[in-house]
Amino acid sequence: MSETRWIHWIDGDAEHTARWHSETGMPAPRQVVPADDRVNASTAHRLTCEGTALLWQGDYHQARQLLGALGRRIDRKAPPVPSETSSANAAFHLQRRASGHRARVLGRLLVPLGADHALALRRAPDVRAACEEAYGPPRPTPSVVSLRELLGVLGAHQWRTKGLDVSAIGARIHPHYGVFSPTRGEYVDLVARAPLPHPASHGGPAFDLGTGTGVLAAVLAHRGVSRVVATDNNPRAVACALANMSRLGLTRQVEIAGGGALFPPGRAALVVCNPPWLPAKPNSALEQGVYDPKGTMLHAFLTGLADHLLPGGEGWLIMSDLAEHLGLRAPGELRAAITAAGLRVADRIGTRPDHLRASDPTDPLHAARAAEVTSLWRLTPERPER
Numbered sequence: 001m002s003e004t005r006w007i008h009w010i011d012g013d014a015e016h017t018a019r020w021h022s023e024t025g026m027p028a029p030r031q032v033v034p035a036d037d038r039v040n041a042s043t044a045h046r047l048t049c050e051g052t053a054l055l056w057q058g059d060y061h062q063a064r065q066l067l068g069a070l071g072r073r074i075d076r077k078a079p080p081v082p083s084e085t086s087s088a089n090a091a092f093h094l095q096r097r098a099s100g101h102r103a104r105v106l107g108r109l110l111v112p113l114g115a116d117h118a119l120a121l122r123r124a125p126d127v128r129a130a131c132e133e134a135y136g137p138p139r140p141t142p143s144v145v146s147l148r149e150l151l152g153v154l155g156a157h158q159w160r161t162k163g164l165d166v167s168a169i170g171a172r173i174h175p176h177y178g179v180f181s182p183t184r185g186e187y188v189d190l191v192a193r194a195p196l197p198h199p200a201s202h203g204g205p206a207f208d209l210g211t212g213t214g215v216l217a218a219v220l221a222h223r224g225v226s227r228v229v230a231t232d233n234n235p236r237a238v239a240c241a242l243a244n245m246s247r248l249g250l251t252r253q254v255e256i257a258g259g260g261a262l263f264p265p266g267r268a269a270l271v272v273c274n275p276p277w278l279p280a281k282p283n284s285a286l287e288q289g290v291y292d293p294k295g296t297m298l299h300a301f302l303t304g305l306a307d308h309l310l311p312g313g314e315g316w317l318i319m320s321d322l323a324e325h326l327g328l329r330a331p332g333e334l335r336a337a338i339t340a341a342g343l344r345v346a347d348r349i350g351t352r353p354d355h356l357r358a359s360d361p362t363d364p365l366h367a368a369r370a371a372e373v374t375s376l377w378r379l380t381p382e383r384p385e386r
């Protein structure tokens with residue numbers, strides 16, 4: 001968050017002001033009224049749908065219950081699930097619109113945080129450590145945040161503490177708030193089993209572009225690649241990957257390069273890239289690892305690859321075809337972009353995702369998800385002498 005924004009409200013005869021804080025980029029609400037345990041779900045739903053934010057001053061658990069009740073009301077009033085005749089594309093856009101609306105309305109239930117990040121509500125848990133991880137050190141002034149966002153911060157704190165088992169490295173990866181988390185293990189397993197190009201298994205370095213938690217860099221190091229240089233333009237990811245490499249004892253093998261460039265300087269025997277899979281608009285800053293409307297990272301990887309490979313080297317693109325099944329990318333478009341970048345496909349290793357949503361027939365996007373294949377594309381330059 002760059003500039004400080006403020007919100008104002010009146011309580012009785014007194015006017016109040018507080019700093020607005022949103023890591024997801026939610027704009028500061030213009031209309032704020034105080035609310036407590038006396039407000040019912042129906043009134044809260046009406047006010048929040050009209051654009052009025054409720055600044056909670058009652059019991060913490062009541063606030064959570066109200067948030068749940070608001071969510072159920074929004075879901076009940078959501079447009080019907082598209083019929084079988086509707087296209088997957090229409091269903092996708094409807095679902096994105098609905099989830100954007102849901103996030104905006106639920107985001108209008110606000111809670112006060114003290115200058116030390118303490119949650120100033122009755123029966124509130126201690127959220128200070130979680131907030132410090134997500135928001136940075138306490139600031140001199142109290143702030144107001146959305147309860148929904150705060151619950152996300154608390155959830156992220158638990159994931160960070162507990163970690164996520166990654167069987168390909170026989171260890172846990174600890175995601176940080178706002179960093180793409182490898183919850184879908186199928187693509188990690190692809191990187192663990194694809195045949196390493198000869199120079200990478202004989203001392204040549206590898207690059208991991210957009211490393212996130214550092215999981216793929218760790219897999220390559222685990223497979224014996226002697227040196228991996230990983231980049232990410234998200235400072236949270238850089239800090240997270242550094243922390244993971246340190247936990248895993250890989251700091252000598254894996255260098256995490258900040259600075260924001262996609263490719264590190266020089267050339268590598270293997271360049272791995274797992275860009276956002278869906279060319280669609282993110283609903284919040286936290287969704288940027290999944291949605292990229294113009295496929296900027298994908299195209300930067302493809303067009304820069306040949307100039308960053310050592311002789312005999314390969315680029316590994318990790319990409320699901322869900323975008324094709326949802327009508328967000330034309331069939332053949334990815335292959336055309338690969339060819340246009342002067343690359344050829346040496347092999348394509350595919351796998352079916354096994355996450356829960358892929359087998360949920362009540363999901364309006366079920367048909368597309370059930371058909372989804374995640375692939376590792378092994379790419380080489382068309383003209384190796386480049």
Ligand SMILES: C[S@@+](CC[C@H](N)C(=O)[O-])C[C@H]1O[C@@H](n2cnc3c(N)ncnc32)[C@H](O)[C@@H]1O
Nearest residue numbers: 180210211212232233234262274275276289297
């Ligand atoms: C889909 S996530 C993949 C993370 C990780 N490699 C993995 O597979 O779990 C994409 C990552 O690329 C990063 N990213 C996006 N654009 C980038 C760019 N231009 N330069 C470097 N990193 C970028 C994002 O911050 C994000 O961490």
